[in-house]
Amino acid sequence: MSKKPFRPDVDAPEYKGPYAPYDIIKEGTIAVVVVALLTVALAIVFSSPDEKAITIKTWSTAAPVDFAQTALSELNGSSGVAGYGAPYNNGGPSQGWGFLQPEHWLGVHIPINTATDFVLNPLESQPATPSLSAALSQWNSASSSAQTAWTTAYSNASAKMTFSGGEVKVPTTKAGPVPVLINALTQMARSGALDQALVTQKGFYTTNYTKPLLFLSDGAYLGNLADAQHLGGDQWGMMNETGQWPGQAWLWLYTFWYQIPPWSTSASGDFLVWGTMMILTALFILVPFIPGLRSIPRRLKIYRIIWREHYAAQE
Amino acid sequence: MSQGWGLGALVNLDHYGHYLNWHFISISVSNLTVMVLMVVTFVVALFAPFPGRRNRRGSK
Amino acid sequence: MSTTEIERQWTSRLRKSVVAKLPPDKMLPDTQPAYVASWIYVFGVTTMAALFVVIVTGCILAIDGPVWWHSSSLGHFVNSMHLWAVEIFFFAMVVHLWGKFSMAAWRGGRSLTWVTGAVTFLASILAGFTGYVSQTNFDSQWIATQAKDGINSTGGGAFFNVLNLGQMLMWHIVLLPIAAVVLTGLHVVMVRIKGVVPPFEEKSSEVSA
Numbered sequence: 001m002s003k004k005p006f007r008p009d010v011d012a013p014e015y016k017g018p019y020a021p022y023d024i025i026k027e028g029t030i031a032v033v034v035v036a037l038l039t040v041a042l043a044i045v046f047s048s049p050d051e052k053a054i055t056i057k058t059w060s061t062a063a064p065v066d067f068a069q070t071a072l073s074e075l076n077g078s079s080g081v082a083g084y085g086a087p088y089n090n091g092g093p094s095q096g097w098g099f100l101q102p103e104h105w106l107g108v109h110i111p112i113n114t115a116t117d118f119v120l121n122p123l124e125s126q127p128a129t130p131s132l133s134a135a136l137s138q139w140n141s142a143s144s145s146a147q148t149a150w151t152t153a154y155s156n157a158s159a160k161m162t163f164s165g166g167e168v169k170v171p172t173t174k175a176g177p178v179p180v181l182i183n184a185l186t187q188m189a190r191s192g193a194l195d196q197a198l199v200t201q202k203g204f205y206t207t208n209y210t211k212p213l214l215f216l217s218d219g220a221y222l223g224n225l226a227d228a229q230h231l232g233g234d235q236w237g238m239m240n241e242t243g244q245w246p247g248q249a250w251l252w253l254y255t256f257w258y259q260i261p262p263w264s265t266s267a268s269g270d271f272l273v274w275g276t277m278m279i280l281t282a283l284f285i286l287v288p289f290i291p292g293l294r295s296i297p298r299r300l301k302i303y304r305i306i307w308r309e310h311y312a313a314q315e
Numbered sequence: 316m317s318q319g320w321g322l323g324a325l326v327n328l329d330h331y332g333h334y335l336n337w338h339f340i341s342i343s344v345s346n347l348t349v350m351v352l353m354v355v356t357f358v359v360a361l362f363a364p365f366p367g368r369r370n371r372r373g374s375k
Numbered sequence: 376m377s378t379t380e381i382e383r384q385w386t387s388r389l390r391k392s393v394v395a396k397l398p399p400d401k402m403l404p405d406t407q408p409a410y411v412a413s414w415i416y417v418f419g420v421t422t423m424a425a426l427f428v429v430i431v432t433g434c435i436l437a438i439d440g441p442v443w444w445h446s447s448s449l450g451h452f453v454n455s456m457h458l459w460a461v462e463i464f465f466f467a468m469v470v471h472l473w474g475k476f477s478m479a480a481w482r483g484g485r486s487l488t489w490v491t492g493a494v495t496f497l498a499s500i501l502a503g504f505t506g507y508v509s510q511t512n513f514d515s516q517w518i519a520t521q522a523k524d525g526i527n528s529t530g531g532g533a534f535f536n537v538l539n540l541g542q543m544l545m546w547h548i549v550l551l552p553i554a555a556v557v558l559t560g561l562h563v564v565m566v567r568i569k570g571v572v573p574p575f576e577e578k579s580s581e582v583s584a
């Protein structure tokens with residue numbers, strides 16, 4: 001017997017009382033049957049959500065101007081992905097807090113150059129037409145200041161962009177090859193060819209959708225559909241599901257931080273939320289070792305209800 | 316909205332969800348239902364009498 | 376062969392230590408202390424049962440590949456079962472967790488039981504998440520493009536690319552299920568080794584540790 005003082009939240013008293021028959025295998029079998037039946041019943045009654053995936057084809061068909069604007073932002077490097085930073089590129093600041101800069105430390109691992117990967121390479125994979133070939137070679141042989149001048153001229157006029165007769169139109173004459181490139185990419189997208197070009201850039205087989213997903217995420221179309229379904233990050237969207245099904249409700253605490261400052265307003269919000277959750281998770285895992293926290297159940301006294309027969313028998 | 320035909324659900328949940336909003340809090344009726352059911356289940360499990368415990372004294 | 380040679384065997388030593396720690400009547404006991412008399416005790420087993428149904432329905436979904444369920448009504452039904460089994464799984468696990476917390480069931484050398492349970496909870500969240508991004512539908516597109524920011528901010532996105540369907544699917548159907556099952560196994564074996572935690576001492580505290 002140890003002489004150490006008894007710590008009620010760490011040590012357990014020795015049980016010298018009676019035992020009773022308890023068939024754990026029967027209990028387990030009944031549990032499996034009940035859960036299986038409940039599962040079948042819920043599946044029959046409520047089914048499950050399956051909102052069809054959008055494609056770059058559906059996006060550019062439904063919202064050609066949004067698509068063309070996004071394509072421009074990929075070409076001139078003003079898109080979200082172009083300015084993302086690690087792990088995709090050096091286009092923007094990485095998230096961090098003080099000296100903690102893991103995103104920066106790990107650096108670029110999934111290199112994405114939005115102009116080449118999302119616009120120029122796909123266009124070059126297309127069957128050559130005289131105007132597209134001319135535009136591509138004009139672009140490729142131009143200095144970067146000339147390229148910037150073109151995209152700036154195009155971008156300045158792009159508020160008046162229209163889509164009619166199957167063509168993207170922007171009222172400017174100073175944009176060099178950019179109108180042809182953007183229009184060609186939009187045609188390509190509407191034909192479905194861009195979906196293929198973005199996934200197959202690394203060969204025949206692919207299981208990696210990083211590029212088309214990043215391109216989609218730069219447009220307004222995907223986000224608008226999600227917001228309509230209440231899935232936005234600032235709508236507690238992480239725990240929600242399409243339609244009326246319950247979602248990942250267990251993410252409530254994680255998504256909670258995104259709703260309130262300073263987490264919701266910080267440029268390093270994601271990092272701060274993760275940092276907060278890691279600390280809380282460590283506390284959760286280590287409850288048995290944390291004085292104060294581990295005394296809560298004894299103070300709550302819910303255990304008295306659970307073991308009421310035991311305490312009644314002691315009287 | 317949905318693409319699958321399923322074995323047609325008896326209750327069709329394939330509509331835009333209902334959300335309750337209070338200040339910055341926003342929760343879908345479905346998630347709230349699940350959470351409330353969890354609490355109810357916990358409370359019922361605490362208080363419901365556990366069967367088959369008559370002969371427990373004595374047997375060791 | 377001498378008896379000492381047998382005694383020194385790795386095989387016999389492993390068997391002896393296993394049997395000493397977890398003799399058959401502790402592994403599969405036919406009685407429980409009388410204080411084990413509450414519905415709250417059934418939620419650990421219910422969680423295990425739900426995990427079993429999750430795995431079985433997931434295996435059926437695996438037979439015809441990851442996009443089968445979009446075009447087959449049977450596939451959609453199996454997907455519905457998989458989803459609802461997951462909901463039951465988390466539901467039961469949370470009630471189980473509340474119950475174990477209320478009993479401070481880490482007392483008496485059971486802290487690792489709590490720790491493995493909590494880690495299983497995390498592994499399950501990750502398993503659920505990778506499942507959501509492996510759906511190959513609008514939901515997975517949105518969740519993946521959103522979730523990348525959080526994971527990237529930790530630096531983890533350099534290796535764990537939520538936009539890479541192949542990688543996510545592998546984690547979802549191989550690595551994380553193995554983790555969840557192994558962790559659950561450890562968790563339950565620990566419960567069996569230590570037995571169910573006794574109630575708090577209400578009157579005096581002079582009992583031995």
Ligand code: HEM
Binds near residue numbers: 422
């Ligand atoms: C896959 C998830 C889990 C499964 C399948 C599972 C299963 C079980 C089972 C079958 C038992 C024994 C019966 C019972 O008391 O209910 C048990 C006990 C226990 N579980 Fe879990 N559990 C899971 C998750 C968790 C979590 C998330 C926690 C808390 C963080 C936890 C903490 C405990 C503790 C402390 C015990 C010991 C109970 C005692 O000695 O009285 N478990 N678990």
